[in-house]
Amino acid sequence: MPSADGSPFAPSETRAGTAPVRQWPDAGSSRIPNWVYTDPELFAREQQRIFAGESWLYVCLEAELAQPGAFKRARLGAKEVVAVRDAAGAIGVLVNRCAHRSAQFCSAARGLVQEFVCPYHQWTYDLGGKLIGVPFRRGFRGQGGMPEDFHLGEHGLESLAVTCRHGVVFASFSNATEPFADYLGGTMLGYFDRVFDGRELVVLGYLRQRIPSNWKLMFENIKDPYHASLLHVFLVTFGLFRLDQQSSIEMDPTGRHAVLVSSKGEQRENDATRQMRAFKSNFALNDPRLLDPVREFPGAATVVMQTLWPNLIVQQQSNTLATRQIVPIDAGRFDLAWTFFGYADDTPEMRQRRLRQANLMGPAGLVSLDDSEAMLLSQAGIGGDEEALCVAEMGGRAVRDEPHMVTETAIRGFYRYYRRVMEL
Amino acid sequence: MIAAPGLDASPALRMRLADLYCAYADALDEGELERWPEFFTANCLYRVVPRENFEQGMPIALIYCESRGMLIDRVTAIRETALYVPRMLRHLVSNIRLRGVDADGMRLTASFALLQTMVDRPSELFLCGQYRDRVVEEGGQLCFAERICVYDSTIVPTSLVFPV
Numbered sequence: 001m002p003s004a005d006g007s008p009f010a011p012s013e014t015r016a017g018t019a020p021v022r023q024w025p026d027a028g029s030s031r032i033p034n035w036v037y038t039d040p041e042l043f044a045r046e047q048q049r050i051f052a053g054e055s056w057l058y059v060c061l062e063a064e065l066a067q068p069g070a071f072k073r074a075r076l077g078a079k080e081v082v083a084v085r086d087a088a089g090a091i092g093v094l095v096n097r098c099a100h101r102s103a104q105f106c107s108a109a110r111g112l113v114q115e116f117v118c119p120y121h122q123w124t125y126d127l128g129g130k131l132i133g134v135p136f137r138r139g140f141r142g143q144g145g146m147p148e149d150f151h152l153g154e155h156g157l158e159s160l161a162v163t164c165r166h167g168v169v170f171a172s173f174s175n176a177t178e179p180f181a182d183y184l185g186g187t188m189l190g191y192f193d194r195v196f197d198g199r200e201l202v203v204l205g206y207l208r209q210r211i212p213s214n215w216k217l218m219f220e221n222i223k224d225p226y227h228a229s230l231l232h233v234f235l236v237t238f239g240l241f242r243l244d245q246q247s248s249i250e251m252d253p254t255g256r257h258a259v260l261v262s263s264k265g266e267q268r269e270n271d272a273t274r275q276m277r278a279f280k281s282n283f284a285l286n287d288p289r290l291l292d293p294v295r296e297f298p299g300a301a302t303v304v305m306q307t308l309w310p311n312l313i314v315q316q317q318s319n320t321l322a323t324r325q326i327v328p329i330d331a332g333r334f335d336l337a338w339t340f341f342g343y344a345d346d347t348p349e350m351r352q353r354r355l356r357q358a359n360l361m362g363p364a365g366l367v368s369l370d371d372s373e374a375m376l377l378s379q380a381g382i383g384g385d386e387e388a389l390c391v392a393e394m395g396g397r398a399v400r401d402e403p404h405m406v407t408e409t410a411i412r413g414f415y416r417y418y419r420r421v422m423e424l
Numbered sequence: 425m426i427a428a429p430g431l432d433a434s435p436a437l438r439m440r441l442a443d444l445y446c447a448y449a450d451a452l453d454e455g456e457l458e459r460w461p462e463f464f465t466a467n468c469l470y471r472v473v474p475r476e477n478f479e480q481g482m483p484i485a486l487i488y489c490e491s492r493g494m495l496i497d498r499v500t501a502i503r504e505t506a507l508y509v510p511r512m513l514r515h516l517v518s519n520i521r522l523r524g525v526d527a528d529g530m531r532l533t534a535s536f537a538l539l540q541t542m543v544d545r546p547s548e549l550f551l552c553g554q555y556r557d558r559v560v561e562e563g564g565q566l567c568f569a570e571r572i573c574v575y576d577s578t579i580v581p582t583s584l585v586f587p588v
Contacts (some may be wrong), residue, residue, distance in 0.1 A: 109476070109578075205477040205484025209580045232504035283504060286493030335579065340484045355483050356490070359498075364472065364486040364584035366498070370507040372583045377509065 021045065024424045025389060026146035029415035030397040030408075032383045032390040039086045042422075043331040049421050050310045051077025051328070052082040054177040056163060057326050058312035059083045059093055061339060063167060063201045064110070069127060072110045075335075076171065078313070081285045082106045082116075083162065083169060086127040094129040095158035095170035099244065105157075116157075130159035165225050165288025168198035168323070184308070187254035191306050194297055195316050199345035200232075204354060207338040209363035211372050213379035216336035216418075221371050222307050223414055225260050225405035226394050227248060231374060234366045237283050238291055239264055241303055243405045250401045254420075262405070264302040264318070265295065273420040290356055293318035307410075309417070317367075318351065332379060337360055343422035425520035433522050442520060444559065444566045445534060451516035452587060457502060460587055461495035464561055465569045472573040472588050475553065486584055487577075498587070508585045513550065514539045515588075528580055529569055536573070538588060540581070545549035551575045551588065 011235040021041045025033055036042060051057065055075045060083050064072050073096065080096040098105045098118040105118035105125070115132065116125045124133035124348040131152045139145025160171040164178045170180060181189055184199050211218070221227070229236055229243035236242050247262040285291065293302065297321060313324040321342065327335040338361065362366040382388075392415075395407025399416050402409050418424070425442050428432040433441075442567070451459040464470065474487040489495050516537040524531040533556055538549035553575035560569045573588040 008480050093548065110531075127457045203482065204473065205480075205482035206578070207484065207486060207580070208474070209582060210583055231507060234501055237505065283500065286496045287489065287491045290494060290497060353482075355485070355488055359488055359494075360482055362486055363580040363582070366501045369583045371584065376582055 006045045006361060013026070018026065022424060024419055028397055029399070029419060030391070030393045032392060032411075032415055033386075033389050034390065035386040036418075037216065037379065037382045038331050038386050040331050043328070046328070047078050047420060049423075050418075052079070052173040053421065054172070054174045056177060056180055056183050056308075057310065057311045058173050058308065058323060059162075059169040059171050061167055061201055061203060061323070061341060062164060063203050063341070065091060065169075067112070068109075069112050069114055071106065071113060073106060073108070073264050074325075075330055076173075080104060081120045081171065081172075081264045083171075084113075084127050091169055092128055092159040092160055093162050093169070094125075095160070097158065098123055099155040099157060100134075110372045120266065125157055129159045130156075131155045135193060136190060158294070163251075168195065168196055179269040181351045184257060185254075187250055188252045188257045188259065188306070188308070191250075191261075191304055192308075192314065194299075195314060195321060202344050202346070204342055204351075204358075207362040207370060208335060209342070210329070210333060210335050211375050212342055213375035214331055214382075215328040216225065216414075217375045217378050218313070218324075218326050218336060219307050219414060220392075220397060220411050221375065222260065222305050223249075223258050223410035224408055225262075226408060227374070228260075229405065231370050231372075232367050240291070240293075240360075240367075245405075246300065247405050248401065248403045249405070249410050251399070251410055251413045254417045255399050255410075256417040258307050258410035258413060259305070260305045260405075260410075262303040270379065290359060291318075293357070294353065296350070307414075309414075317360065318357055319353045320361055321354065322344045322358075322361060331350055332383075425522065427522040427576060428485060428524065431522055431525065438522075440523065441530075441532065441559065445517050445520055447515050448568075453512075453514050455512075456588070458500045460499060462464050463490045463567055463568055463585075464492050464571070465560060468495070468568060468569045469572075470568070471571075472575065472584070473477045474578055475574050475576050476569065476578050477574075480573045486580070487587070495577055495587075502585065506585065509542060511540055511542045511585065513586045514541070517555070532557045532559055536588065548581070550581060551584070553588075564577065 025031055060072050061073050065083060065085040068085050068087045071082050073082050079110055081093050082096050083093050085091050096104050096106050096285055100121055100123045103118055104119040105116050122135050126132050137146050160173055161175050162171050165180055182190060228241050241262050245262050249260055251258045265417045302318055304316045315322045315324060322338050322340045325337040327337060341360055392408040393409040395402060395409050399409055399413040425438050448463050470489040477484055518535050520534040521528060522532050533554055535554055537552040538550040539547050541547040554573040555570055558570035559566055
């Protein structure tokens with residue numbers, strides 16, 4: 001039977017929503033098949049189930065949308081959106097696709113507008129995404145125009161569910177996503193509120209890089225404290241993050257979110273550093289201002305790296321604070337978008353400290369450079385054999401919080417939840 | 425190189441400035457990282473920033489060094505602590521322009537393009553942008569008191585390992 005638009009074909013089921021495309025090799029999550037990093041069909045399924053599913057996706061900071069009409073473009077998974085503050089001060093997140101012919105109506109990265117006008121046929125939307133103008137809607141001299149039963153109210157921009165907490169904006173393509181506090185769980189919310197404590201935030205700048213690896217490897221990297229003591233010679237040498245320090249790894253009950261918590265040690269040789277080929281006890285800085293951390297958060301922790309499903313890393317390494325947004329491009333590439341911030345009440349000295357310590361982070365970071373290069377190597381190796389298995393069994397095969405760093409438990413937690421959402 | 429209208433730059437000065445820019449790129453392209461800090465004053469400012477931040481007055485930089493000592497520390501870190509896949513970076517510098525002279529030195533701008541070559545991969549354009557410099561004379565040598573490298577793209581391909 002022909003459908004309403006006259007097409008002889010009935011709408012088909014999307015492939016990504018139906019049967020799983022692959023079979024996970026066992027019942028656990030400690031052996032990860034390489035095809036999770038390469039399969040384009042699985043990538044499409046991730047977009048639908050994870051990014052367009054019941055997830056709170058990090059969009060931006062409220063400080064980036066300071067006044068009514070301020071907007072910022074972002075990419076949530078494969079979809080382009082525009083975050084905007086409306087006339088009443090509320091934040092909305094709109095899909096960047098005109099309801100008419102699907103053109104991207106917004107091409108500036110950020111700016112200030114009174115309404116959105118699609119440049120193609122000048123369909124005009126208010127800041128809430130409501131369609132308010134269609135040129136020649138009634139035709140011209142009695143000719144043309146839209147059909148009588150075309151209603152502006154039925155053709156607004158697609159709008160996402162939005163939640164804000166302490167200056168951070170999240171959006172969801174699903175209206176069934178649980179409230180944000182429940183989504184994080186008590187432990188994760190506590191760590192989130194530690195950095196986002198309600199003080200006014202100030203954006204210090206952006207860095208962005210394109211990494212030739214699957215997006216999940218970025219999460220795995222931050223969920224894996226085992227590598228940090230071995231790969232990051234700079235961190236290890238200056239005692240900023242080391243396996244022998246007081247530390248823990250904690251998760252929410254589902255395993256989808258995690259934190260790595262650590263306390264700064266000293267640049268001193270001991271039993272543990274002797275196992276780290278990395279450790280260099282004779283490396284002293286010419287200009288020690290680069291590392292002049294000051295304690296600014298309650299408690300003993302000097303590093304808290306939080307991974308929030310499915311697209312956010314919250315970085316607190318000494319005094320450098322950033323959100324890192326993961327933007328998947330395809331199975332083999334993602335963008336990492338860093339937004340560095342401080343607080344409105346920072347002293348000039350603290351502001352300067354944050355800028356100096358940012359040398360450790362970003363695409364040229366003395367620490368994070370190692371990670372982007374390691375991910376490049378991982379994907380290169382993975383591409384060679386999609387049936388091979390990665391082993392994530394440091395600290396056993398179980399998923400549980402641990403008071404140490406010699407573990408890959410949070411990677412297992414991530415894949416336990418991933419399997420559930422993906423029905424793999 | 426050229427000078428802005430109204431600026432009197434002798435052929436000898438132009439030659440010395442051109443030599444400075446050429447020698448800087450040459451040291452980096454030859455992999456002589458240890459020579460890189462020698463092109464700067466002791467209290468130099470060296471920053472690599474995306475145009476996005478630069479235009480909005482946002483201070484975060486890809487690399488942010490406030491002294492020659494910090495430049496030396498970065499070289500040591502690249503040599504001793506960083507993991508990176510082997511690559512080479514070639515600096516093409518053009519359109520060197522003297523824009524002003526005042527008590528703080530000479531203000532210049534120049535265009536740069538960085539070409540990256542990884543093992544087993546074709547060469548690619550890695551970054552392009554503009555140097556915004558302040559050049560002074562110290563001990564008979566011209567050197568950079570300030571070098572702000574503003575790159576045009578928002579996205580860096582994987583990692584920046586070597587200086588711009």
